[in-house]
Amino acid sequence: MRRIASACALSILATTLGCNSRPGSVAQIAADPADLARRLMDAADVDKNGALTADEWKQTPYLATAAAECDANKDKKISPEELETRFRTAIFDPTIAVLPGECRVTRNGQPLAGAKVVFRPAPFLVDLIPSADGIVDSSGIARLQMDPNNLPANMPKIAGMIRPGYYLIQVTHDTITIPSKYNAETILGTELSPSTQLEGPIVVALEF
Numbered sequence: 001m002r003r004i005a006s007a008c009a010l011s012i013l014a015t016t017l018g019c020n021s022r023p024g025s026v027a028q029i030a031a032d033p034a035d036l037a038r039r040l041m042d043a044a045d046v047d048k049n050g051a052l053t054a055d056e057w058k059q060t061p062y063l064a065t066a067a068a069e070c071d072a073n074k075d076k077k078i079s080p081e082e083l084e085t086r087f088r089t090a091i092f093d094p095t096i097a098v099l100p101g102e103c104r105v106t107r108n109g110q111p112l113a114g115a116k117v118v119f120r121p122a123p124f125l126v127d128l129i130p131s132a133d134g135i136v137d138s139s140g141i142a143r144l145q146m147d148p149n150n151l152p153a154n155m156p157k158i159a160g161m162i163r164p165g166y167y168l169i170q171v172t173h174d175t176i177t178i179p180s181k182y183n184a185e186t187i188l189g190t191e192l193s194p195s196t197q198l199e200g201p202i203v204v205a206l207e208f
Contacts (some may be wrong), residue, residue: 026097026152029128029163033087037080039124051078052078054090060188063124069195091164091193097152097193101132101144101162105171111140113204115173119144122166122189131160141201164193169204179208 044052044060052060057067063078069085070078099147101119105112115136121129130150134142143160155161169188171178181187191201 009027010143012058026154026156028092028094028097031087031092031098031128033084033092034125035081036087038070040083040122043078043124050178058132061187062168063189063192065189066191066193066196069191081113086160090195091166091191093164093194096164098161099164099194099197100157101134101146101160102193103142103144103169104140104200105131105136105142105204105206106140107176108205109205111138112136112173112176113138113140114169114175115142115171115178116140116171117144117204118172119162119167119190120170122168125165129163129165134160162192166191171204173188181207182206 003087040063041050041052044056044063046056046059047053050069052063054067057070057078063070066076066086069090070082072082072085103119105115105117113136116199117136118121118131118133120126130146131146132146134140134144135153144162145160146162152163167190168186169190170183170186172183188204190196192202196202
């Protein structure tokens with residue numbers, strides 16, 4: 001049921017918030033997928049062999065969550081061409097410029113109410129997409145929001161919408177000390193794309 005509802009929501013978003021040919025629609029970011037692939041390869045290809053191995057993508061939190069989808073030919077490596085295709089067809093699809101930014105945050109399996117969650121763009125995207133943040137409610141859900149100063153042109157007043165992309169995730173709390181591996185030195189990251197949205201809220205599971 002969740003997948004059906006999410007698919008319907010994305011269809012509505014494509015109609016109202018994407019489709020650059022429609023007057024007044026929200027435009028996708030102005031980015032060249034090939035350039036983005038080069039940026040990511042420069043940052044993550046530690047051994048400089050021209051492809052990302054499993055060891056390399058596991059050290060890149062936002063990529064690790066979508067590595068299987070990026071590795072189109074299933075050779076356990078991700079090539080620049082595969083990254084370019086992922087950017088072009090799945091993440092920066094021109095028909096969907098913003099997506100619901102919703103995540104479920106738990107501590108040892110229980111909702112971490114009151115936590116602040118920040119989605120920061122991956123380093124190679126910092127000049128292209130803005131951060132978004134939200135506060136976790138009693139059910140464990142945080143609805144993320146871009147800073148009003150960073151909203152895309154023609155963005156309607158719909159709460160909880162952020163740009164598709166790759167993000168590092170940071171979680172803090174006013175009264176609970178959360179390990180630095182979940183904030184200042186975060187190991188958390190995600191791809192935010194129409195395909196990830198079909199699974200429901202992004203899961204942020206903390207163990208400490």
